[in-house]
Amino acid sequence: MASLSFRNVVKQYHQGKQSLQVIHGVNAEIADGEFIVIVGPSGCGKSTLLRMVAGLEEVSGGDILIGERVVNQLEPADRDIAMVFQNYALYPHMSVFENMAYGLKIKKLPAAEIRERVDKAAAILELGHLLDRKPRQLSGGQRQRVAMGRAIVRQPQVFLFDEPLSNLDAKLRAQTRLEIQKLHRELGITSLFVTHDQVEAMTLAQRMIVMNAGRMEQFGTPEEVYSRPATTFVASFMGSPPMNLLGNAPGGRPGCTMGIRPEHIDLAPEGWSLRVETVEMLGAERLIHARLGDETLIIRTHEDQGAPEVGSTVVARPREDRLHWFDQQTGARL
Numbered sequence: 001m002a003s004l005s006f007r008n009v010v011k012q013y014h015q016g017k018q019s020l021q022v023i024h025g026v027n028a029e030i031a032d033g034e035f036i037v038i039v040g041p042s043g044c045g046k047s048t049l050l051r052m053v054a055g056l057e058e059v060s061g062g063d064i065l066i067g068e069r070v071v072n073q074l075e076p077a078d079r080d081i082a083m084v085f086q087n088y089a090l091y092p093h094m095s096v097f098e099n100m101a102y103g104l105k106i107k108k109l110p111a112a113e114i115r116e117r118v119d120k121a122a123a124i125l126e127l128g129h130l131l132d133r134k135p136r137q138l139s140g141g142q143r144q145r146v147a148m149g150r151a152i153v154r155q156p157q158v159f160l161f162d163e164p165l166s167n168l169d170a171k172l173r174a175q176t177r178l179e180i181q182k183l184h185r186e187l188g189i190t191s192l193f194v195t196h197d198q199v200e201a202m203t204l205a206q207r208m209i210v211m212n213a214g215r216m217e218q219f220g221t222p223e224e225v226y227s228r229p230a231t232t233f234v235a236s237f238m239g240s241p242p243m244n245l246l247g248n249a250p251g252g253r254p255g256c257t258m259g260i261r262p263e264h265i266d267l268a269p270e271g272w273s274l275r276v277e278t279v280e281m282l283g284a285e286r287l288i289h290a291r292l293g294d295e296t297l298i299i300r301t302h303e304d305q306g307a308p309e310v311g312s313t314v315v316a317r318p319r320e321d322r323l324h325w326f327d328q329q330t331g332a333r334l
């Protein structure tokens with residue numbers, strides 16, 4: 001096992017004479033055994049960052065270290081990492097056992113040790129009864145577990161996951177998430193997990209890196225990122241629905257954007273007068289979309305608080321201690 005460091009990492013792609021910079025100096029120190037999620041919208045550079053750790057993309061500037069070792073120039077096979085992809089990348093003509101054993105055979109490990117490692121991984125992943133099947137005879141979730149099994153048997157220093165759950169349906173995704181957490185608890189291997197799904201990020205991460213347009217906007221625990229977002233980008237990306245960001249609400253400060261989460265605005269006898277535009281019913285909760293002057297905001301209420309009529313006026317009050325303030329120009333937290 002090992003720590004993982006990004007030191008001022010830059011990536012440029014070259015297209016003909018043009019060069020396009022997609023990673024702008026990322027710095028992060030990841031401790032041995034940590035589970036880190038990289039999250040951000042499509043095109044922000046998550047996969048590029050991961051692929052640079054894997055050695056599938058060259059690093060244009062800065063250093064990536066696994067443990068004490070700068071790995072920039074090392075071949076993927078020499079980096080002691082294992083990667084789990086979105087499309088599983090299993091060999092269709094091989095059995096589950098052979099798929100899991102393949103990398104170890106290439107390394108010329110003794111047959112008895114291969115058997116032992118595969119059996120152990122299969123037991124952890126509850127794949128023991130499926131070892132003779134071919135990938136086509138497995139469900140999507142089982143294939144994903146084989147892909148993880150193949151990574152585990154290599155006993156790598158670092159696990160890399162590239163959106164491994166995105167081909168699974170919602171229920172299986174939630175279940176596999178729990179399995180990955182269990183796996184991490186048991187094996188304690190430093191892990192880097194890429195996703196564009198903020199719920200996945202919040203539930204899996206010990207700490208998360210929030211990326212936007214090739215820059216790291218925040219690196220912190222899910223709790224820190226949610227309760228103290230570093231920028232308006234993070235505030236609006238994390239949380240569903242996201243934080244309300246208001247430029248000129250009553251009680252605002254000049255030059256500042258006021259942030260308030262939908263669950264931190266209460267219906268009250270006095271406060272902001274809001275015109276109801278839509279009400280979304282979400283089982284136990286309701287989302288009231290309302291207008292405040294020229295701005296739109298969302299309030300989260302509970303089922304037992306009733307549902308106001310569309311077009312009616314409600315009065316609501318933001319909780320003072322839950323207000324967030326950001327610089328209107330830079331978006332940085334104040």
Ligand SMILES: Nc1ncnc2c1ncn2[C@@H]1O[C@H](COP(=O)(O)OP(=O)(O)OP(=O)(O)O)[C@@H](O)[C@H]1O
Nearest residue numbers: 013020022040041042043044045046047048049196
């Ligand atoms: N081979 C390439 N040549 C040129 N530009 C590329 C290349 N690969 C990726 N890019 C660009 O680099 C940026 C980051 O891409 P990357 O795949 O890392 O994003 P991502 O955050 O993983 O997105 P997604 O969630 O859609 O996979 C994008 O703007 C993309 O268009």
